[in-house]
Amino acid sequence: MSGASQKQKFRSVLPHEPLPTEENGFLHLQGGFEPKKQQDKKKSKDDGADEKQNIKDYYWKETTSLEQALVNSLSTQEQHYKSLHIPFPAQAVQVLDPSPPFTKIRLQYQSPEQAHQVMIAWRKYKITPSQLFSNISLGDCDDIENNWSSSAFGSHATQATMITQIPMPQSSASAWTRSNPPKFRRLLHEHNDAKERSETRYVYITGLVDPNVIDADNDESNEKDGNGSEEESFWKQPHAVLEAIRQKFKGYDSSGDGIETFLNKKQNQLIRSLHIGMRSASDAQKIVQALQGQTVVWEYNGQRLQSDALFLDYVSVTQRSVKKSKARADGVEPERGEASRPDCTSTTASIEVPGLQVIENYLTQAQEEVLMAILTGPQAPWAPNQQNMSQTGDVKRKVQHYGYVFDYKTADVLRDRTEPGHSDCPPMPTMDGELTENGLEEDAKTGKGWEVLAGVVEKTRRCQFNANKSTGTTYPNLNQLTINYYKPGEGIGSHVDTPPAFGDGLISISLNGGIVMEFRKVDSPSTKKLVYLPPRSAVLMSGPARYEWEHMIVTRRTDCHNGQVLPRKLRVSLTLRTALTLEGAPLPLVESNKFPPVWGSQSGGDDQGDNSNAITTAALATPATERDHVHAVYDAIATQWHHTRGKRGVLWPGATQFLQRLPRGSVVADVGCGDGKYFPAVWEAGSYVIGTDISRPLLETAFGVAGEHTKPNTSEPNPNIPETRQVNEHREGLRDRPAVAVADCMHVPLRTSSVDAAICIAVMHHLSTPERRVRCIEELVRIVQPGGTINIQAWAMEQEQNSRRRFAAPDVFVPFNAQPKYLEKVEWNKNKNNTTSDSQPPESGKKASEEKPDAMEEQKSVAELYSEQYTKADYDERKGLVVFQRYCHMYRKGELEQIIEGIGGATLVESGYESGNHFVIIEVTK
Template sequence: MSNSKPRKPKNPEAPTRHLYVANCTVGGDHGVGEGAILSCFGAYGTLCDLVSEDAKGYLLVTFATVEAAVAARSALQGTSPAVLGGRKLFVQFAAEAPPADAGSSGSSLSCPSTTAQVVVPGLSIIDDFISADEEASLLNTIDGRAWEDSIQRRVQHYGYAFRYDTRDVDASAPLGPLPPFCAETAANMHRLRPDLQLPDQITINEYLPGQGIAPHVDTADVFTEYIASLSLGSDIVMDFRLASDPSIVKHVVLKRGSLVLMVGEARYLWKHGIAYRKHDLINGSVAARTRRVSLTLRKILVERDFSRVQQTSVQRPSDLEKEHVHGVYDSIASHFSHTRHHPWPLVTDFLNRLPDGALVADIGCGNGKYLGVNPNLMMIGSDRSMPLLSVCSERTHDVFGSDGLSVPLRTGAFDAAICIAVLHHMSTIEHRLQILRELARLVRVGGEVYVVAWAFEQDALSKRQFASQDVMVEWKLQQKYIDPNEPLPAHVQLDDAKKWAVYKRYCHVYRDLELELLVRQVPGLVVTNVEMMRSNWCLTIQRV
């Protein structure tokens, strides 16, 4: 949406999804409450957005379809619904509605579906992190402990007390070990993400209907690179706004029992908050808030060092990836390309069933062997290795240089994307998730993603059996491909007798279900099919 004011359509006979409703607001002199408004307008179809200009006395209501807006206007124009206090409504179509943060003086209510295309790097949501029984037990334990009410909501602190006046903790004044229920929650989070340090500070917040928390970034030089929050008792919509451009917003449903994890950019560059209201719009339906309790899990920095923030980025390759992935493929590109001629059948099947004219991104395209599989597709490839891109260019494919952790292509522009033999070269969980987030960002809602990665469970025909999941796989580069003018990396071993150089490629091989669990942490992606091919996991993923 644009930031312009709503206006009447150029053709009044051409209805839109947006309604301008005069003499009715959520608050102010004309206020009737959001629950009543949602109930009244929601009866005619799925609502996507509600902006209340309280000072100016009007509402902007956006429906999912034009048909729903037409039905609402036909039924409500000139009427005085009892649910709205008998106020007479004046309802007209609007050509567009401004976004929730376009300078409105009132309140706003947006359905998460309206921002599904927005991807927040470093944001993960793990539904069903705890069971219903575990949730009930936690709530019972928490309510058996003393609450503090020094701020507008009740809180409990464990490990270290959070100081709201200075937005930090006193690292020299620990409160003692975490109680068992907190320690268990922290350990469960750490098992899910062993690459993150174990939490040692937990704040428990109680939110009653109507309560929220202003958009904020947790103090950068007080806590480490992640913030986690476990939701109990009620679903809630949390808002994420890009700190440098608040017009970029994502609304996310946090279900009861879910864990939201903010790492890297989501932690440092996006503000998160909860609007002060009693209802949420979830999938177009009105959801009344009930009591919600959240556990915020953090790891404190004993020595405050703001430079750590500048060094943290989910879009920056690790040193391991630079030497044992990027450097290796640049060195072996010509030899590697000569061994990679035949497209794999399942990838070919995926590409061949896409409709003619579909726009497809191949992220990590290598020598481009999939870019010409289906000439009826519009395909573009990207890769880190310039020597491999040179091979693609010789074959007249459309390619460009880019790291898969940050792809400079337009959000939602593609009908499909493929990512073949890339994920097993990511050395951290966060990088694996970031690749998936980028794929989710590139593909339109309803599109598909196809991912192939090496399996720990090798089939009977494989020449390899892995002892662990993180391994160095040798590549024996024939002497004729070695550039005598280029010094060999320190890890490379020369075998003069066999006339080759042995390079070591880093790989993380995936156990059964591991990839599916990663995909579950990326909003907007759903696995629809899993197959095994040549000791590789092959996932078909829907963008929703």
């Protein structure tokens, strides 16, 4: 994109800044005119708020008006303004807002040149209100006369802005940008109202002027420049333009505070685009919805000018401010404020791209859902090298190849799978059984995502494309799959897929999000067709569409389709191609039916030999998935978890009953106790608890549980238990004290047969390998004495119909929405305690925890910082939340029982399902 390195500057014009007449010059002043509150302090504290307000009122209304004070200072007291280096007196002073903090003060000068010189001096000498008013006396007001002096006002420089219809001179002294939209720091209407600023949302608009209208209507237009004089004159009156635009959009301002318009500084160039700032996201979005693709007429100074089809794009500033700045540093992102591409699909609907076919509903919803679950889930094979490749700047989006790697640097296929780059390339998923639509759907509905992927590949190889045309054909040799992940705002540059690398017939299937794909004729780039690819559709590029047209996906956050603005979602595409040998024949298929697919040296499980019962230490090591998506997550969210789930959370009745059935005085191990949610239930059942958990922050909250637990033990002794085993009523406060230990459930730090019972609730679904699941139960069996019982509960793949949870596949990421206020607390505590665990946030995160929030970089909210800090988390700008992804393995019915069957020393007593979980109760027999 051409503008990528071009810095754009913007000037803003606020709603209260009226246009000057040609002859006059205006200066607007802002900031610091409210008297300091220190004079109030002189009064005794008992005077109260009313008194303070009285003084303020008196100060401004009775004594003198600000306007009068300014007039005195700036126009009549020549000596004083000269001493402040102000070269000209103001002809008139107007205070536009009726009450403090007086942020809209207008000074009128004889000419724009005078105003300009005053502005330069104002900035150069950083004139403050205290300097300005230092010469003024209050006459007969004894009480506060002494305060009406330099110390009474702020000492921050007042901001002076020149408002003029003539372009500002280009001298360096005046080359000043008033603000950049996203980093806009000055006051708006309310003194210090950062909130209002942060709520301003921007819309990018282009197509402001219809070039055809100008060229057609204006005989004198200069072909070479493409500038009609009418348009030129339009842009030479920048404030008239902005006013015209403001008028047009005024109706969409529900706040009544007005609209900001941002003008590109390069006044001598044609500007067909600008940003406008609305006071709320909904206003901004409404404008986009209403005017997308419309033409409007701008009326200015009695003239009229027609716009082109407007393209409006909602600009999400906060998100760009943090994340994009990093990307920009890598040279892959457009500059802030740069135009996203100004196109509407509707304008090119008539152009045909021969050889292009879009098949809607190529996949069912269930198929799409399960494919998304596996391809964005914990088992998606993220080849490290391929990710690196996508980080070189050639490809920003996430990409994963199957079958053969496509090397973006050389734009060629790596044909030799023994080449180093290939160590990251899993084989194509292949089917075991026969392909039927019913079978595919059944697999989808039962969460067999990889089988569905294999089925979709096979289905595509057999698909009769363009069956109703003479070009109808199949592509049976598809041997390469590229999975592209496009987050909103990501795209793919214009290209023709390298012809010698791939054969004819490129098929791309869209998952989750639709997108507008842009096609340009290679020999006539202005011939353009925008095609909307809905989710679940397949698009085929064959013949001319494959070889004579480039395709691309523009980097932006919204698309326009049929006049409707469609915010982009994550789009995952499956592109199937036929990779060719150098001679042009299809390369051999490299396929595997071992799922999930792995790559390189871990060649798909074939070399893993027989499953022996002995679990090696290596097999028990914490996998990165659990470290990043379980341990680190719980460490980070511990406080919130305890406040919102633990303390107030529901205990599963089955687990509580299990505890109540234990003989009073039992010692219960709560393995994976988290924040000690079940501790009170143990105590209330008259027993004792020892809790272990891998997350220290969670355990720290568990310590507090004893204090929070106030319910006395009222249960009667169980008559079925012999007297000798009955436990006397505990001494107040002694029983309700947990013993806890930070520990991995692979190695529980308790002696063999040392406890009477164990519970393991909502732990096993966070274990990501079969070996670790087995080991966890073995550990439980080991620590419980013979005759003792164990209750295990874990999330079920099968959720109730009315549950809001649905798991499309057994191994998934389940999001946890974290509120920054809780995260911050955790971090501060964590650092104070000098914790060193492997879940310590990365180095960059220290900034967030060690500095006070107000010392943070101005534009970054706490939430944004956290999403940077926790690299595996995302920041949801709309909700202002940090979204963590928790790894979960959903157990199918019978799966826990099956594991137990293979474990010695324990028998299954009971199993069942409760509230979305499978549970088992086992008795230790060893």
